[in-house]
Amino acid sequence: MILFFKNILIAFPKSIIGELKNSSNKLDKRLMRVLSRTPLSNLFYNLYLFFFKKKNELNFISDNNLFQGIDDEQKVLSELEVTGIFSGFNVKRDIVEQVLESIKDQKFLVNREQNKTIYLNEKKDNDGIYICRYLNPHKNIKLIKNIAYDRTILNIAKNYFKTNPIVQSTQIWWTFSNIDKDGQYINPPGNEFGYHYDVDDFKFLKLFIYLSNVDEKSGPHYFISKKGKKKFSEYVHRRISDDEANKKYNERIMLLKGEKGTSFIEDTSNYHKGSNPEINKSRGILQVIYGISQW
Secondary structure (H helix, E strand, C coil), X not given: CHHHHHHHHHHHHXXXXXXXXXXXXXXXXXXXXXXHCCCCHHHHHHHHHHHCCCCCCCCCCECCCCEECCCCHHHHHHHHHHHCEEEEEEECHHHHXXXXXXXXXXXXXXXXXXXCEEEHHHCCCCCCCCEEEEECHHHCCHHHHHHHCEHHHHHHHHHHHCCCCEEEEEEEEEEECCECCCCCECCCCCCCCCEECCCCCCCCEEXXXXXXXXXXXCCCEEEECCCCCCCHHHHHCCEECHHHHHHHHHHHEXXXXXXXXXXXXXXXXXXXXXCCCCCCCEEEEEEEEEECCCC
């Protein structure tokens, strides 16, 4: 009971004030994030659709049939509604190889810096680089655009949102063991690989595709499957520690591993995290965010 009142009187107002003061977001996005972090988020979503949202026009749809393993879209939708995730499908292996070839001559941002870039083949051991990012590759690479606008995935998002989706963004992440110049393993700064939930829209989905073979030591993605409605404390605390996750949700934690091309689509308004690859390991992943508005 004491914890409940602490959440209401201290933690919840603090989280809301933090969102409103975040000047890196426009005012409408700040308001969306505030409303989405409450137990009334679904009500606000439906009100937004009814009063403010014009129907998105899908001007481009890909019919290249790039995915395998999605035989029943209704089953996918049901899994997303119940657990927050659908896995067990993949992009064809030759498609992944073509993606990998297409990004060889593309520069990636280094760590969380905004100006430093490298080609992936320039990555050296013990150079302090723990993550490389390529923002919106679908704008430059037609194959990635075809993946992002795949008809089957768009249909799944449309049925989940109850309105036409938009592709908010795409991104390729390549994570590496964080080793210092003396060869010592160190944790990346901040909350780079901690459990958290996202607030990208009133309702949104993320498609993930592994671009490398991923096992338990390669920095796999973790997802805590949902079970019923969110608790109030889960709205309040956007980030939780590994210890708390293991204690509260141990039986619901999913580790996503597989060969390159392994794919999964999830509602990341539920807790999830990437993990830090161990020594001599790395992980590549393509992410596509689907939402209802471009905030």
